[in-house]
Amino acid sequence: MRSYLDFEKPVAELEAKVEELRTLSTGDGVAIAEEVQRLEAKAAEALTQLYSNLTPWQKTLVARHPSRPHFSDFAKGLFDEFTPLAGDRKFGEDEAIIGGFARFKGEAVCVIGHEKGSNTEARLRHNFGMARPEGYRKAVRLMELAERFQVPVIALVDTAGAYPGIGAEERGQAEAIARSTDACLGLSVPNxxxxxxxxxxGGAIALATANSVLMLEHAIYSVISPEGAASILWRDTAKAQDAATNMKITAQDLMRFGVVDTIVREPAGGAHRDAPTAIAATSEAIETALAGLKDLDGPALRKARREKFLAIGRTL
Structure with a gap:
Protein backbone atom coordinates (compact mmCIF):
# COMPACT_ATOMS: atom_id res chain seq x y z
CA MET A 1 0.00 0.00 0.00
CA ARG A 2 1.36 3.42 -0.98
CA SER A 3 2.30 5.83 1.79
CA TYR A 4 1.29 9.46 1.26
CA LEU A 5 2.79 12.58 2.76
CA ASP A 6 0.44 15.15 4.31
CA PHE A 7 0.72 17.61 1.43
CA GLU A 8 -0.16 14.83 -1.05
CA LYS A 9 -3.72 14.55 0.28
CA PRO A 10 -5.43 15.82 -2.93
CA VAL A 11 -3.57 13.20 -4.98
CA ALA A 12 -4.30 10.52 -2.39
CA GLU A 13 -8.02 11.22 -2.61
CA LEU A 14 -8.04 10.98 -6.40
CA GLU A 15 -6.04 7.76 -6.44
CA ALA A 16 -8.31 6.29 -3.75
CA LYS A 17 -11.31 6.98 -5.98
CA VAL A 18 -9.53 5.26 -8.87
CA GLU A 19 -8.92 2.16 -6.77
CA GLU A 20 -12.52 2.19 -5.55
CA LEU A 21 -13.84 2.34 -9.11
CA ARG A 22 -11.53 -0.46 -10.19
CA THR A 23 -12.87 -2.61 -7.36
CA LEU A 24 -16.46 -1.91 -8.41
CA SER A 25 -15.64 -2.69 -12.02
CA THR A 26 -14.04 -6.01 -11.05
CA GLY A 27 -16.82 -6.92 -8.69
CA ASP A 28 -19.97 -6.35 -10.75
CA GLY A 29 -18.67 -5.59 -14.24
CA VAL A 30 -19.78 -1.96 -14.30
CA ALA A 31 -18.36 -0.25 -17.41
CA ILE A 32 -16.46 2.60 -15.80
CA ALA A 33 -13.16 2.41 -17.70
CA GLU A 34 -13.52 5.94 -19.09
CA GLU A 35 -14.12 7.41 -15.64
CA VAL A 36 -11.08 5.58 -14.30
CA GLN A 37 -8.93 6.97 -17.12
CA ARG A 38 -10.25 10.49 -16.50
CA LEU A 39 -9.44 10.30 -12.79
CA GLU A 40 -6.01 8.79 -13.46
CA ALA A 41 -5.18 11.66 -15.79
CA LYS A 42 -6.44 14.16 -13.24
CA ALA A 43 -4.37 12.54 -10.48
CA ALA A 44 -1.25 12.52 -12.67
CA GLU A 45 -1.74 16.19 -13.52
CA ALA A 46 -2.27 17.09 -9.86
CA LEU A 47 0.86 15.16 -8.89
CA THR A 48 2.99 16.86 -11.55
CA GLN A 49 1.74 20.31 -10.56
CA LEU A 50 2.25 19.61 -6.86
CA TYR A 51 5.83 18.39 -7.28
CA SER A 52 6.78 21.28 -9.55
CA ASN A 53 6.16 23.73 -6.69
CA LEU A 54 7.40 21.98 -3.56
CA THR A 55 8.53 24.12 -0.65
CA PRO A 56 11.92 23.37 0.97
CA TRP A 57 10.13 21.69 3.89
CA GLN A 58 8.07 19.54 1.56
CA LYS A 59 11.27 18.51 -0.22
CA THR A 60 12.68 17.58 3.18
CA LEU A 61 9.71 15.26 3.74
CA VAL A 62 10.16 13.73 0.28
CA ALA A 63 13.88 13.20 0.88
CA ARG A 64 13.00 11.31 4.08
CA HIS A 65 10.15 9.27 2.59
CA PRO A 66 10.39 5.70 3.93
CA SER A 67 9.83 4.24 0.47
CA ARG A 68 12.55 6.32 -1.18
CA PRO A 69 15.25 4.08 -2.71
CA HIS A 70 18.25 3.63 -0.45
CA PHE A 71 21.87 2.65 -1.06
CA SER A 72 21.03 -1.05 -1.43
CA ASP A 73 18.46 -0.24 -4.14
CA PHE A 74 20.90 1.95 -6.04
CA ALA A 75 23.67 -0.63 -5.66
CA LYS A 76 21.48 -3.29 -7.28
CA GLY A 77 20.41 -0.99 -10.11
CA LEU A 78 23.69 0.75 -10.83
CA PHE A 79 26.41 -1.85 -10.37
CA ASP A 80 27.35 -5.36 -11.37
CA GLU A 81 29.46 -7.77 -9.32
CA PHE A 82 29.22 -5.61 -6.19
CA THR A 83 31.45 -7.12 -3.50
CA PRO A 84 31.09 -5.44 -0.10
CA LEU A 85 34.05 -5.25 2.28
CA ALA A 86 33.58 -4.98 6.04
CA GLY A 87 35.46 -3.51 8.97
CA ASP A 88 37.85 -0.63 9.54
CA ARG A 89 40.74 -2.86 10.74
CA LYS A 90 40.86 -0.78 13.93
CA PHE A 91 37.66 -1.30 15.92
CA GLY A 92 34.89 -3.09 14.08
CA GLU A 93 32.20 -3.04 11.43
CA ASP A 94 29.66 -0.25 11.01
CA GLU A 95 26.69 -1.15 8.81
CA ALA A 96 25.54 2.47 8.51
CA ILE A 97 28.12 2.77 5.73
CA ILE A 98 28.39 0.05 3.12
CA GLY A 99 31.29 -0.10 0.71
CA GLY A 100 33.18 -2.33 -1.64
CA PHE A 101 34.11 -2.82 -5.27
CA ALA A 102 31.89 -3.32 -8.29
CA ARG A 103 31.60 -2.72 -12.00
CA PHE A 104 29.83 0.33 -13.41
CA LYS A 105 29.16 0.15 -17.15
CA GLY A 106 31.80 -2.60 -17.29
CA GLU A 107 34.49 -0.56 -15.50
CA ALA A 108 35.84 -1.32 -12.02
CA VAL A 109 34.82 1.22 -9.36
CA CYS A 110 34.90 1.62 -5.59
CA VAL A 111 31.43 2.18 -4.12
CA ILE A 112 30.75 3.73 -0.70
CA GLY A 113 27.43 4.90 0.72
CA HIS A 114 25.09 5.35 3.65
CA GLU A 115 22.35 2.77 4.14
CA LYS A 116 19.28 3.77 6.17
CA GLY A 117 17.38 0.49 5.91
CA SER A 118 13.92 -0.14 4.49
CA ASN A 119 12.16 -1.72 7.49
CA THR A 120 12.39 -1.54 11.27
CA GLU A 121 14.89 -4.37 11.63
CA ALA A 122 17.14 -3.01 8.87
CA ARG A 123 16.95 0.55 10.18
CA LEU A 124 18.14 -0.58 13.58
CA ARG A 125 20.90 -2.68 12.06
CA HIS A 126 22.11 0.19 9.90
CA ASN A 127 21.52 2.76 12.66
CA PHE A 128 19.28 4.81 10.33
CA GLY A 129 22.31 5.63 8.16
CA MET A 130 24.08 7.51 10.97
CA ALA A 131 27.65 6.26 10.94
CA ARG A 132 30.03 5.88 13.86
CA PRO A 133 33.81 6.51 13.56
CA GLU A 134 34.49 2.99 12.36
CA GLY A 135 32.17 3.62 9.40
CA TYR A 136 34.23 6.58 8.23
CA ARG A 137 37.48 4.74 8.90
CA LYS A 138 36.17 1.92 6.73
CA ALA A 139 35.46 4.49 4.03
CA VAL A 140 39.06 5.73 4.29
CA ARG A 141 40.33 2.15 3.98
CA LEU A 142 38.27 1.63 0.85
CA MET A 143 39.44 4.91 -0.69
CA GLU A 144 43.05 3.89 -0.02
CA LEU A 145 42.38 0.63 -1.86
CA ALA A 146 40.79 2.53 -4.74
CA GLU A 147 43.89 4.72 -4.87
CA ARG A 148 46.15 1.67 -4.90
CA PHE A 149 44.26 0.00 -7.74
CA GLN A 150 43.53 3.29 -9.55
CA VAL A 151 39.76 2.90 -9.81
CA PRO A 152 37.20 5.73 -9.52
CA VAL A 153 35.22 6.23 -6.31
CA ILE A 154 31.43 6.63 -6.36
CA ALA A 155 29.74 7.74 -3.12
CA LEU A 156 25.99 7.60 -2.46
CA VAL A 157 25.08 9.95 0.38
CA ASP A 158 21.93 9.52 2.46
CA THR A 159 22.29 10.39 6.13
CA ALA A 160 20.78 12.75 8.67
CA GLY A 161 24.31 13.12 10.02
CA ALA A 162 27.02 11.22 11.85
CA TYR A 163 25.90 9.37 14.97
CA PRO A 164 26.24 11.72 18.01
CA GLY A 165 26.38 9.03 20.71
CA ILE A 166 28.83 8.97 23.61
CA GLY A 167 30.65 5.89 22.29
CA ALA A 168 31.13 7.50 18.90
CA GLU A 169 32.59 10.61 20.49
CA GLU A 170 34.88 8.52 22.68
CA ARG A 171 36.23 6.74 19.60
CA GLY A 172 37.00 10.00 17.79
CA GLN A 173 34.00 10.85 15.62
CA ALA A 174 35.25 14.29 14.55
CA GLU A 175 38.73 12.98 13.74
CA ALA A 176 37.30 10.11 11.69
CA ILE A 177 35.10 12.49 9.68
CA ALA A 178 38.04 14.84 9.10
CA ARG A 179 40.27 12.00 7.88
CA SER A 180 37.56 10.73 5.55
CA THR A 181 37.12 14.23 4.10
CA ASP A 182 40.88 14.51 3.72
CA ALA A 183 41.00 11.12 1.99
CA CYS A 184 38.42 12.36 -0.53
CA LEU A 185 40.45 15.49 -1.22
CA GLY A 186 43.68 13.54 -1.65
CA LEU A 187 42.46 10.99 -4.17
CA SER A 188 44.37 10.86 -7.46
CA VAL A 189 41.44 9.03 -9.06
CA PRO A 190 38.08 10.57 -10.08
CA ASN A 191 35.42 10.62 -7.39
CA GLY A 202 29.85 16.37 8.36
CA GLY A 203 28.44 12.87 8.05
CA ALA A 204 27.67 13.71 4.41
CA ILE A 205 30.74 15.84 3.69
CA ALA A 206 32.98 12.93 4.73
CA LEU A 207 31.92 11.10 1.56
CA ALA A 208 30.74 13.96 -0.65
CA THR A 209 33.99 15.93 -1.05
CA ALA A 210 34.19 14.89 -4.69
CA ASN A 211 35.26 16.16 -8.09
CA SER A 212 31.62 16.09 -9.15
CA VAL A 213 28.69 16.33 -6.72
CA LEU A 214 25.32 15.24 -8.08
CA MET A 215 22.03 15.67 -6.27
CA LEU A 216 18.62 14.16 -6.87
CA GLU A 217 15.94 16.74 -7.59
CA HIS A 218 14.08 16.35 -4.30
CA ALA A 219 17.03 15.55 -2.04
CA ILE A 220 18.33 17.96 0.62
CA TYR A 221 21.88 18.89 1.63
CA SER A 222 22.69 21.01 4.67
CA VAL A 223 25.04 21.60 7.59
CA ILE A 224 22.28 20.71 10.06
CA SER A 225 18.72 19.42 9.92
CA PRO A 226 15.91 22.01 9.79
CA GLU A 227 14.72 20.80 13.20
CA GLY A 228 18.22 21.19 14.65
CA ALA A 229 18.61 24.69 13.21
CA ALA A 230 15.19 25.73 14.54
CA SER A 231 16.08 24.39 17.98
CA ILE A 232 19.33 26.40 18.05
CA LEU A 233 18.07 29.62 16.48
CA TRP A 234 14.58 29.88 17.96
CA ARG A 235 14.59 27.18 20.62
CA ASP A 236 11.48 25.87 18.92
CA THR A 237 11.51 22.84 16.60
CA ALA A 238 8.07 23.89 15.34
CA LYS A 239 9.88 26.51 13.26
CA ALA A 240 11.60 23.80 11.21
CA GLN A 241 9.69 24.88 8.10
CA ASP A 242 11.06 28.42 8.42
CA ALA A 243 14.55 27.02 8.96
CA ALA A 244 14.30 24.81 5.87
CA THR A 245 13.36 27.81 3.74
CA ASN A 246 16.10 30.08 5.07
CA MET A 247 18.88 27.47 5.02
CA LYS A 248 18.70 26.98 1.23
CA ILE A 249 18.91 23.19 1.41
CA THR A 250 17.30 22.24 -1.91
CA ALA A 251 19.10 21.04 -5.02
CA GLN A 252 17.97 24.11 -6.92
CA ASP A 253 19.42 26.54 -4.35
CA LEU A 254 22.67 24.58 -4.00
CA MET A 255 23.13 24.39 -7.75
CA ARG A 256 22.86 28.17 -7.88
CA PHE A 257 25.49 28.53 -5.15
CA GLY A 258 27.89 26.12 -6.82
CA VAL A 259 27.71 23.53 -4.03
CA VAL A 260 26.43 20.81 -6.39
CA ASP A 261 27.26 20.38 -10.06
CA THR A 262 24.28 18.49 -11.47
CA ILE A 263 20.63 18.00 -10.54
CA VAL A 264 19.30 14.54 -11.38
CA ARG A 265 15.65 14.70 -12.38
CA GLU A 266 13.25 12.49 -10.46
CA PRO A 267 10.07 10.94 -11.87
CA ALA A 268 6.78 12.69 -11.21
CA GLY A 269 5.91 12.26 -7.56
CA GLY A 270 9.49 11.65 -6.44
CA ALA A 271 11.91 8.74 -6.54
CA HIS A 272 9.79 6.73 -4.10
CA ARG A 273 7.04 6.41 -6.72
CA ASP A 274 9.28 5.06 -9.47
CA ALA A 275 12.63 3.90 -8.14
CA PRO A 276 13.83 2.21 -11.38
CA THR A 277 13.42 5.45 -13.35
CA ALA A 278 15.22 7.47 -10.67
CA ILE A 279 18.07 4.96 -10.55
CA ALA A 280 18.37 4.94 -14.36
CA ALA A 281 18.61 8.75 -14.41
CA THR A 282 21.27 8.60 -11.69
CA SER A 283 23.23 6.06 -13.73
CA GLU A 284 23.29 8.38 -16.74
CA ALA A 285 24.38 11.33 -14.59
CA ILE A 286 27.22 9.36 -13.00
CA GLU A 287 28.37 8.13 -16.41
CA THR A 288 28.45 11.69 -17.72
CA ALA A 289 30.33 12.95 -14.66
CA LEU A 290 32.98 10.23 -14.91
CA ALA A 291 33.40 10.83 -18.63
CA GLY A 292 34.25 14.46 -17.92
CA LEU A 293 37.01 13.43 -15.49
CA LYS A 294 38.61 10.50 -17.28
CA ASP A 295 41.25 12.56 -19.13
CA LEU A 296 42.57 14.27 -15.98
CA ASP A 297 45.67 12.89 -14.26
CA GLY A 298 46.15 12.65 -10.49
CA PRO A 299 47.54 16.15 -9.83
CA ALA A 300 44.87 17.72 -12.06
CA LEU A 301 42.09 15.85 -10.27
CA ARG A 302 43.34 16.93 -6.86
CA LYS A 303 43.76 20.53 -8.01
CA ALA A 304 40.29 20.66 -9.57
CA ARG A 305 38.73 19.16 -6.44
CA ARG A 306 40.54 21.59 -4.15
CA GLU A 307 39.64 24.62 -6.25
CA LYS A 308 36.01 23.52 -6.49
CA PHE A 309 35.54 23.58 -2.74
CA LEU A 310 37.64 26.69 -2.14
CA ALA A 311 35.45 28.53 -4.65
CA ILE A 312 32.22 27.84 -2.75
CA GLY A 313 31.02 31.02 -1.07
CA ARG A 314 33.43 33.33 -2.84
CA THR A 315 32.04 36.58 -4.25
CA LEU A 316 33.55 38.80 -6.91
Missing amino acids: VAVIIGEGGS
Missing part, protein backbone atom coordinates in the same frame (compact mmCIF):
# COMPACT_ATOMS: atom_id res chain seq x y z
CA VAL A 192 31.73 11.35 -7.86
CA ALA A 193 29.23 11.81 -5.03
CA VAL A 194 25.44 11.61 -5.33
CA ILE A 195 23.10 13.02 -2.68
CA ILE A 196 20.27 10.51 -3.04
CA GLY A 197 18.18 11.53 -0.01
CA GLU A 198 19.45 13.48 2.97
CA GLY A 199 22.91 15.00 2.98
CA GLY A 200 23.37 15.93 6.60
CA SER A 201 26.32 17.79 8.13
